[in-house]
Amino acid sequence: MSVDVQLRFDSEAITEYSKANQEPAWFLEKRLAGLQAAGELQLPALEKTKIDKWNTTEFDPFQTAAKAAAASELSELVKAQIDVDSVKNLLVQKNASSVFEAVSEELKSKGVIFTSFAKALVEHSDLVQKYVGTVVAFDEHKLTALHTAVVNGGVFIYVPKNVEVEVPLQAVFEVAGDHALLSPHVLIVAEANSKVIYVDTFVSGEGTSMVANSIVEVYVGAGASVQVASVRSLSTDVHDYSFRRATVDRDGKMEWILGEMNDGNTVANNTTILKGTGSSAETKSISVGTGSQRQNLTSQVQHIGTHSESDMVSKAVMTGEAVSILNGITKIEKGAEKANGVQAENILMLSEKSRGDANPILLIDEDDVKAGHAASVGRFSEESLYYLMSRGITRQNAERLIILGFLDPVVAEIPVEEVRNRLRQALERKLG
Structure with a gap:
């Protein structure tokens, strides 16, 4: 049976959406390759979590929404995330539509690009093509393939060499409606010795059988600093899959701050690849499990460069009959001399029926390194x-x-x- 028959959408719908948005031919080819791969690949194999019965394909990917002429016209859900009276450097997406964009002239004057992913495909095609899909490959598993096929928005940030962006850049993503999909691709490129902070929030309105399937790719140049903060507060009606990955060059720094506040089932994988000498990464995440919710949350750092450093902290609170799997993986490759990787996973249990598993993993192929881990699961x-x-x-x-x-x-x-x-x-x- 072909993939077109299995899904609620087909190559014709994808092609029509791509052409309506004036996407370059190379990206349509990538979409169709993703669609083909989605019919052939398996779902990701997750530690102690089966997702074969979760909603991964039952959605209508290209539901649109009306644009807002001003921040005051945005939904109440979105307005709760922003300062309506002082909107600056903000992008808002609802389902498959970019509904609001505000970018300061000061930011543009520095050569910084902060725009929707859809607009970037048209206006900065060569730059997007150079980076997109090279940190998270479309054919890693079924979910990345599906994401590639039905990308319906996202954010593109490009910070030139030696430019520091002092004000955080913000995006809000909203999903609402029966069988709605939110599938943004966030692509951040920070050239050498640059600095940028990006913050996004995910919210959901009323609807049934909704899905979020997002990818974040970050390129941290030599001596650059990137901070990404994300808060996800999606309802029980949303199955959420997120794959975030960064690659860090010499003396670069990557920092993740993650709040997993969803009420529905969640899979999140956050990986940093420390390629350069002296590169570093910090990951701080919190989650709260309630009801019968299922969460599988992985934080991972791969040390390749010498003198690289990483620090991961994951905290979870569990109530009701919720189940949360916290995986921390520190991988130190052969040749990554003087690397130092530490991690800690802590779970606080509030009920007898909830379950939390903390799984710290150290994979070390080099002798001259430091590594450590700590894990705790307990009650008050x-x-x-x-x-x-x-x-x-x-x-x-x-x-x-x-x-x-x-x-x-x-x-x-x-x-x-x-x-x-x-x-x-x-x-x-x-x-x-």
Whole structure:
């Protein structure tokens, strides 16, 4: 049986969408190759998580939405993520449409490109072609192939050599409607000695059988610094798959700050490849599992360059019957002398029926290195609860304070105040 018959969309629909958006021929070829591969490849094999019954293909990929002439016209969901009265350097996407774009003249004057992925394909085709799909290949597994076939938006950021962008660049992605798909491709290129901060949030409105399948590719040049912060607050009606990957050149620095606040089933893989001498990576992530939610969250660093350093911290709070798998993988390749990789996974259990697995993994093929890991899975400290309650705080509020204190070191790192506040609100909501 052909892939066209298996899915709710076919090569004709993909070709029509591509041509309607005036995409270059090379990208349409990539889409069709992805569609073909999607019919042949398997789903990714995940540690202790089976996703064969999850929704990966039941969606209509090209549902459109009306543009907003001003930030005040955006949905209430989106406006909660931004400062409506001071919009600067913001992109908003709903389903398959880029609905709002605001880019400052100051940013443009520095030669920085901050635009939708769809517009970048048309206006910066050669630059996009040079980088897209070379960190996350379209044929890695079925989900990356599907993403490539039905990419329906995203963000393109290009920062020239020696340029520092002081103000965070922000994007908001919204999915809503029955069988809606959100499949953005975020491509960030930071040339040598440049600096940029990118923040995005994912939200969902009403709808059924919705899917998010996103890819982030980051290129960190020699001596460059890139920080990516992402908060995902999608509903139980959304199956969310995200694959983020960065490659870092000599003395470059990559930092990830991730808040996985979804209510639905989630797969996230976050990988940094430290290619250059003296390159470094930091990954900080938090997640909260509720209800019957299933999460499989992987943070990984591959050390190739000498004197490279990595630090990964993952924290999760589990309630109800939720299940969360936290995988931390530090891989030090042969020849990566003087590399130093550390990681920690910590899970706080709030109910007897929830389950959390912390899996720290060290794969070391070089002798002259440092590496370490720590993992913990446990319940509240009764001593800490007693200490707070002895000062007149109720048990419920005492538990809340402990949880927020457990997660706040990551929350506080979010570089945009509105997003940071929204993450704290999401925490309050999920923790009841």
